[in-house]
Amino acid sequence: xxxxxxxxxxxxxxxxxxxxxxxxxxxxxxxxxxxxxxxxxxxxxxxxxxxxxxxxxxxxxxxxxxxxxxxxxxxxxxxxxxxxxxxxxxxxxxxxxxxxxxxxxxxxxxx
Amino acid sequence: xxxxxxxxxxxxxxxxxxxxxxxxxxxxxxxxxxxxxxxxxxxxxxxxxxxxxxxxxxxxxxxxxxxxxxxxxxxxxxxxxxxxxxxxxxxxxxxxxxxxxxxxxxxxxxxx
Numbered sequence: 313x314x315x316x317x318x319x320x321x322x323x324x325x326x327x328x329x330x331x332x333x334x335x336x337x338x339x340x341x342x343x344x345x346x347x348x349x350x351x352x353x354x355x356x357x358x359x360x361x362x363x364x365x366x367x368x369x370x371x372x373x374x375x376x377x378x379x380x381x382x383x384x385x386x387x388x389x390x391x392x393x394x395x396x397x398x399x400x401x402x403x404x405x406x407x408x409x410x411x412x413x414x415x416x417x418x419x420x421x422x423x
Numbered sequence: 424x425x426x427x428x429x430x431x432x433x434x435x436x437x438x439x440x441x442x443x444x445x446x447x448x449x450x451x452x453x454x455x456x457x458x459x460x461x462x463x464x465x466x467x468x469x470x471x472x473x474x475x476x477x478x479x480x481x482x483x484x485x486x487x488x489x490x491x492x493x494x495x496x497x498x499x500x501x502x503x504x505x506x507x508x509x510x511x512x513x514x515x516x517x518x519x520x521x522x523x524x525x526x527x528x529x530x531x532x533x534x535x
Binding site for chain 1 (some may be wrong): 453468469522526
């Protein structure tokens with residue numbers, strides 16, 4: 313069964329460093345998303361991507377964040393200068409219709 | 424303003440003890456309500472989509488139902504492997520927007 317994959321599973325970084333989180337959505341899906349979940353809190357929407365551009369973004373998704381689909385399979389989230397409060401699980405999701413299928417997540421720890 | 428509220432926050436059941444989880448929502452033009460299961464440290468796993476009041480979906484020991492204001496996830500004769508956090512989510516009222524708003528979840532523990 314097709315699934316969304318994410319790498320790395322765990323990323324540890326120093327405050328102020330740049331990180332890139334990677335996702336491979338389900339092939340033939342057209343919409344891609346990033347969500348995050350701070351420990352013990354709700355899953356929160358960050359950004360959606362369709363037709364090679366951002367279609368929606370939340371207030372969390374400020375200038376420190378960017379997304380890219382560098383080739384036909386990968387979808388990346390870049391955080392330019394990480395802050396302590398960026399520590400969270402980051403989930404990629406994709407959909408070909410309405411149901412969004414999530415990847416296993418990347419745990420980002422900012423020290 | 425919260426669009427999705429789930430209750431209870433936590434539920435402990437004995438194996439075989441059936442129960443229901445609640446998800447209430449405030450969006451007026453519902454374009455779907457989604458149920459997910461989340462295991463610790465993992466991503467949400469899709470369970471069901473419900474689109475209209477009166478609709479029901481079933482999968483093994485789980486049955487999801489929808490009214491105009493809330494959804495229920497009924498768990499019949501649960502097993503320890505059903506232990507997880509169950510999340511519900513709705514998309515924005517705005518047509519064309521697909522971002523999901525999640526509830527806080529119900530943490531279910533089924534004891535043998």
